[in-house]
Amino acid sequence: MTTTDNTKIDTTDFSDPIDAVRPDDLRLEKFLPYRLSVLSNRVSNAIADAYSARFDLTIPAWRVMAILGRFPNLSAADLVEQTAMDKVAISRAVSILIKNDYITRSEDLADRRRQVLNLSDLGRDVYERIVPLAQQYENDLMGSLSADERNQLDSIIEKLMARAQDWANRGLID
Amino acid sequence: MTTTDNTKIDTTDFSDPIDAVRPDDLRLEKFLPYRLSVLSNRVSNAIADAYSARFDLTIPAWRVMAILGRFPNLSAADLVEQTAMDKVAISRAVSILIKNDYITRSEDLADRRRQVLNLSDLGRDVYERIVPLAQQYENDLMGSLSADERNQLDSIIEKLMARAQDWANRGLID
DNA sequence: CGGCAGTGGTTACATTTGAAACCAATTTTA
DNA sequence: TAAAATTGGTTTCAAATGTAACCACTGCCG
Numbered sequence: 387m388t389t390t391d392n393t394k395i396d397t398t399d400f401s402d403p404i405d406a407v408r409p410d411d412l413r414l415e416k417f418l419p420y421r422l423s424v425l426s427n428r429v430s431n432a433i434a435d436a437y438s439a440r441f442d443l444t445i446p447a448w449r450v451m452a453i454l455g456r457f458p459n460l461s462a463a464d465l466v467e468q469t470a471m472d473k474v475a476i477s478r479a480v481s482i483l484i485k486n487d488y489i490t491r492s493e494d495l496a497d498r499r500r501q502v503l504n505l506s507d508l509g510r511d512v513y514e515r516i517v518p519l520a521q522q523y524e525n526d527l528m529g530s531l532s533a534d535e536r537n538q539l540d541s542i543i544e545k546l547m548a549r550a551q552d553w554a555n556r557g558l559i560d
Numbered sequence: 561m562t563t564t565d566n567t568k569i570d571t572t573d574f575s576d577p578i579d580a581v582r583p584d585d586l587r588l589e590k591f592l593p594y595r596l597s598v599l600s601n602r603v604s605n606a607i608a609d610a611y612s613a614r615f616d617l618t619i620p621a622w623r624v625m626a627i628l629g630r631f632p633n634l635s636a637a638d639l640v641e642q643t644a645m646d647k648v649a650i651s652r653a654v655s656i657l658i659k660n661d662y663i664t665r666s667e668d669l670a671d672r673r674r675q676v677l678n679l680s681d682l683g684r685d686v687y688e689r690i691v692p693l694a695q696q697y698e699n700d701l702m703g704s705l706s707a708d709e710r711n712q713l714d715s716i717i718e719k720l721m722a723r724a725q726d727w728a729n730r731g732l733i734d
Numbered sequence: 735c736g737g738c739a740g741t742g743g744t745t746a747c748a749t750t751t752g753a754a755a756c757c758a759a760t761t762t763t764a
Numbered sequence: 765t766a767a768a769a770t771t772g773g774t775t776t777c778a779a780a781t782g783t784a785a786c787c788a789c790t791g792c793c794g
Contacts, residue, residue, distance in 0.1 A: 410691055410692075411629060411630045411691065412626050412629070412630070412694055412695065413630070414623060414627060414630075414642075414643070414689045415642075415704065416714075417626075417698060418698055418701055418702065418713075419600075419603045419604060419607055419697065419701070420623070421717050421721075422599060422600040422603055422604075422717075423600050423603075423604055424644050424721070425717060425720055425721050426593075426596040426597050426599070426600035426601075426686075427598060427600075427725075428721065428724035428725065429592075429593045429596055429720070429724045430597050430605075431728075432640055432727040432728060433589070433593055433722060438571065440586065444780090446780095449588060449594070452575070452586050452588045452591075453584060453588060455586070456586070456587070456588075462741075462742070462743060463741080463743085468589075469586075469588070470598050472781095472782075473742085473743070473744090474743095474744085474745095474781080474782070474783085475781075475782090476743090476745060478744095478780095478781090480743095481744090489728065492589045492756090494605070494762095496596075496727060497741095497742085497789080497790070498788085498789060498790085499741070499742045499743070499788065499789045499790070500741095500742065500743090500789095501742085501743080514584065516758060517584055517585065517586045518584075519584065520586055520591065523593065524591060524592055524593070526727075527592055527593070527667055527720055527724070528592065528721065529723075530719045530720060530723040531716060531719055531720070534712070535618045535712055535715065535716050538588075538708070538709055538716075539592075539716055540710050541709065542601060542607060542705060542709045542712075542713055542716075542757060543595050543596075545703060545704045545705055545709070546599055546603070546705070547595075547598070547599050547602065548704065549700065549701055549703075549704040550599065550602035550603045550606060550701070551602060553602075553606040554602060554606060554699075559624070559644075616748095635772075635773090636772070636773060637771080637772060637773080646752075646753095647772085647774090648751080648752070648753085648773095648774085648775095649751080649752085649771070650773090651773060651774060651775090652751095652774095654736095655774090670759070671759075671771095671772085672758085672759060673758065673759045673760070673771070673772040673773070674759095674762085674771095674772065674773090675772085675773080681741095719774095
C-alpha cells in the first residue's frame with residue numbers, strides 16, 4: 387500500500403442480506419474506477435456529438451480553443467501544460483484548427499522553435515457560440531444534483547485526482 | 561433545454577475577484593465533463609498498467625472476468641447488458657480470454673447461436689488474485705475522501721449517470 | 735567558437751476503438 | 765411452413781490514440 391491505512395471501506399450501505407455476494411467477489415457496478423469510466427464516456431460522447439454536429443469539432447480541438455479563448459498567445463507546449471493532453475494530441479488538434487481557420491499560428495522570433503497560437507476571428511466567433519452550449523451541458527448535469535452534492539463534488543474530484551496522480555508518479559500500489 | 565430550469569449554477573465558490581475571467585469564458589479546469597474525463601483516464605490508465613503488468617489482461621478483458629466470476633453461464637449478450645460495453649468489445653475480450661485459457665465457451669444446445677461462457681479453473685485462479693488488487697485500488701481511492709464525501713459520492717454518480725443517460729436517449733440538449 | 739544535452743513540435747508506425755456489414759440460427763407472421 | 769424480421773456473434777474497414785523516433789533550434793559548457 388502506498389498511503390492508505392487498512393480500514394475496509396464499504397462503498398455501499400445498502401447491503402442486501404439475501405442476495406449478498408461472496409465477500410471476495412467484486413461488484414463491478416459499484417467499483418469506482420469502472421463507474422467513473424462509464425460516466426465519463428457517456429458524458430463525453432454526448433457532448434462530442436453536439437460539438438461535432440454543430441461545428442465539426444473534435445473534443446481535443448474544442449479543448450484547445452477553450453484554452454486559447456481565455457489565454458491568448460500560448461504555444462503548443464503551454465497547451466500541453468494547461469490541458470493535460472499530450473504533445474501529439476495537441477499537435478493534431480492544432481493542425482486541424484488551422485486547416486479550419488479557427489486559429490492562427492505565428493512564429494516566435496525570439497525562439498524560432500516556438501509557435502504562438504491564437505483564435506482567429508472566425509475561431510473566436512465559434513468559441514463564443516460554443517461556450518454557452520458547454521455551460522448548458524454543465525448546468526444540466528449539475529442541475530441533477532442537490533445543492534449539498536454540488537458543493538462536495540468539487541472537493542471530491544480534487545481529492546480523487548490527486549490520489550490518482552500519486553499513483554502515476556510514485557509508481558503504482560505494490 | 562430539455563429538463564433544466566434556467567438557474568445559473570456556480571460550480572465554484574472561490575471566485576477570485578481580481579483574477580476573474582470574463583463571465584462568458586469557460587474555465588476548462590472547472591468544467592465537469594472535462595474533469596471527469598481527466599480523472600477517469602488517470603485512474604483507468606494506472607489500473608490498466610497494473611493488470612497488464614501482472615496478468616497480461618486488458619481492462620475490457622478484466623471486466624468480462626469480473627462479471628463471469630460473479631455470474632457464471634452468461635452469454636456474450638448478457639455481458640453486453642451487464643457491462644455497458646458494446647458487442648464488439650465483448651467479442652474481442654472473449655476471444656482473447658479464450659486464447660489465454662481464462663474462460664471456456666460451450667454451445668447452448670437450446671439455442672445454437674448462443675455460447676455459454678465461464679471462468680476456467682485457471683481463470684478463476686487469476687480472478688481470485690485480481691479481486692483483492694482491485695479492492696486495494698478502490699480502497700486507496702476512497703481513502704482519500706472524508707466519510708461524508710464517500711457517502712455522497714455514490715448518489716452523485718448515480719444522478720449524473722442518469723442525466724447523461726437521458727441525453728443519449730431523448731437526443732441531446734437542443 | 736564547437737560540440738552536445740535539452741526543448742518545441744511533427745511524423746511514422748502500431749494498437750485500440752467503433753460502425754457497419756455480415757453470417758448463422760431463431761422467431762414471427764401471414 | 766416459407767418468407768421476413770430479429771437476435772447472437774464475428775469480421776472488416778476506417779478513424780482515433782499512443783509511443784517512439786525524429787528534425788530543427790536553442791542554450792550550455794568546455
